[in-house]
Amino acid sequence: MDVQAKKKLGLKEKYAHMTRGLDWETTYQPMDKVFPYAKFEGIKVHDWDQWQDPFRLTMDAYWKYQAEKERKLYAILDAYAQNNGHLGVTDARYVNALKLFLTGVSPLEYMAHRGFAHVGRAFPGAGPRIACQMQSLDEIRHVQTQVHAASNYNKFYNGLHQFRHQHDRVWYLSVPKSFFDDAFTAGPFEYMIAIGFAFEYVLTNLLFVPFMSGAAYNGDMSTVTFGFSAQSDEARHMTLGLECIKFMLEQDPDNLPIVQRWIDKWFWRGYRVLTLVAMMMDYMLPKRVMSWKEAWEIYAEQNGGALFNDLARYGVRPPKGFAAACGDKDYLSHQAWSVFYSYGAAAPFHTWTPSPEENDWLSAKYPSSFDKYYRPLWEFYAEQQKQGNRFYNKTLPMLCQTCQIPMFFTEPGDPTRICYRESDYNGMKYHFCSDGCKEIFDNEPEKYVQAWLPVHQIYQGHCFKEGTDPTAPGFDPLKAVLDWYNLDFGRDNLDYEGSEDQKNFAAWRGMATRNE
Amino acid sequence: MSTVFIAFQTNDETRSIIDAVLADNPHAQLDVQPAMVKINAEGKLVIKRESIEERLGRPFDLQELQVNLITLSGNIDEDDDQFTLAWRN
Secondary structure, eight states, rough: OOOOOOOOOOOHHHHHHHHHGGOOSSSSSSSHHHHSSSTTTOOSOOGGGGGGTTTOHHHHHHHHHHHHHHHHHHHHHHHHHTTTTTSSSOGGGGGGHHHEEEEEEHHHHHHHHHHHHHHHHSSSHHHHHHHHHHHHHHHHHHHHHHHHHHHHHHHTTTTTTTHHHHHTOOOOGHHHHHHHHHHHHHHHHHHHHIIIIIHHHHHHHHHHHHHHHHHHTHHHTHHHHHHHHHHHHHHHHHHHHHHHHHHHHHTTHHHHHHHHHHHHHHHHHHHTTTHHHHIIIIIIOOOOSOOOOHHHHIIIIIHHHHHHHHHGGTTTTOOOTTHHHTTTEEEEEEEEHHHHHHHTSSSOOBOOOHHHHHHHHHHHOOOIIIIIIHHHHHHHHHHHHTTTOOOOOOSOOBBBBTTOSOOEEEEETEEEEEEEEEEEEEEEEEESSSSSHHHHHHHHHHHHTTTTHHHHHHHHSSSTTTTTTTTTTTOOOHHHHHHHHHTTTTSSSSSSTOOHHHHHHHHHHHHHHHHH | OOOOEEEEOHHHHHHHHHHHHHHOOOTTTTETTEEEEEEEEEEEEEEEHHHHHHHSSSSSOGHHHHHHHEEEEEEEEEEESEEEOOOOO
16 A cells, blocks of 8 residues: 555545446336335335435445455464464353354344345345445355354364254244344345344444454454454444435435334344343353443443434434333343253253352342342252252243244343233234234234244154154153254253363363473 | 444554544543444544544555444544544434
């Protein structure tokens, strides 16, 4: 970059030429037939040229900066592998956060790639089409870099070997999977609100920033690097989501009620998926950056608050479930981890009880809830475990028809009572974990009655390998399901204490610091 | 008044960028976190190309910010000379 030729065009002119300047109106076929999805959701657009990408990024600059990001990323991944970087993490419990990420989130990046390619094709305007095309390319880059980064761990640790196979089968992975399938099967404008706005703008900071800062804190340079490399695209994605919502609201006042319902729906859908992040932050990182509650206050309450104040000029109000979500911040991570702890035989990662020091940390971060409701539970489990009675729940839970999470969430304002809601539709009863999930179902029951609920599928016998005979004497249904997951019982699952990961990590770290 | 923010990876290149942003926005606050810094500012934050070039000692295209950017919040306005984040309320 020593020599720089004098620029011929300023940023604004270049953007105009390289986006709208390349667009044309079709003549062989009417535009409505070329863009068949542009109108069927009821969103009215009068002038697509009003769409502006404030970054004014054009494809030539895009390739240049993305190439630079890739070079930086792979240099670090190589160095990490060459130096046995995995032995520098705080302890091998940390790797379980990675397993959760790779199985739960990375396949969503691939779906985002497909989704943005699809909606980019569906928009008649050149501005959003190009921005969506870039995001589609970003997303496939993300999944590739994540798989590369995780491959360094897959060589040494259990549970990462079947992430793609498991994403379509494992009970808790149906939560992120169904979230994205729901968005992907919506129209292009709803997809933009779902992923571009609700997920990227309102919620992604809670996923990536604490996760990646947490990885740095726990010595995992490989994850920090893919995370920050992905996140450098994320600022552009968030901006696309925000521009999209402003564009819809500015184009026609009739768009407001449609957009508001999507905001309500997708905030709640995304918030439910983040349950996994909450427990990761508070329980799975050996060294914690901040609590879920603190992250929620910074990124959802403060920043989300500023965002919705800004959007108020269009008549938009904060998402309907926002207050309920804020009310849960003292309970969410603890409730989630206790479910994963008790289902520790059925997931391809390890769980554990927090150590006494970790209990103290949680108590300091959650003074109004931890000692009262959750410390006694962890101390009881730890004591049972010491006596050889590590608790594993073997019965299958009832799932929420909308978010597909086991029904463990509690009533707003009462963390001691499980929240149950139900709706009748076509003579069948459907169950929900919250008002938010019930309302989503009630608005579009035809869609959600089709949900592939893991527990129902297991009971219907759809989750065993071919040739399995459930009537055979001594048949163990849980083992048969785990076999269908390609989960290696005793290696990939159960408690961290006594696991192969734990033993290997101790042995290898010993070898790295001593001559034998 | 609402807060806008921008976060960068901590590295050699962003050191000059962060210095420039803090010098041009006396009301901004620096929040140092593992591997990253977050700059918070009430209402508005302006990033100027010239100030960055002065500190980096080379020409700088504001779109290069994207290489080390982690996240931001606020409405963006960018041209060749400056990059602005602001809430309109």
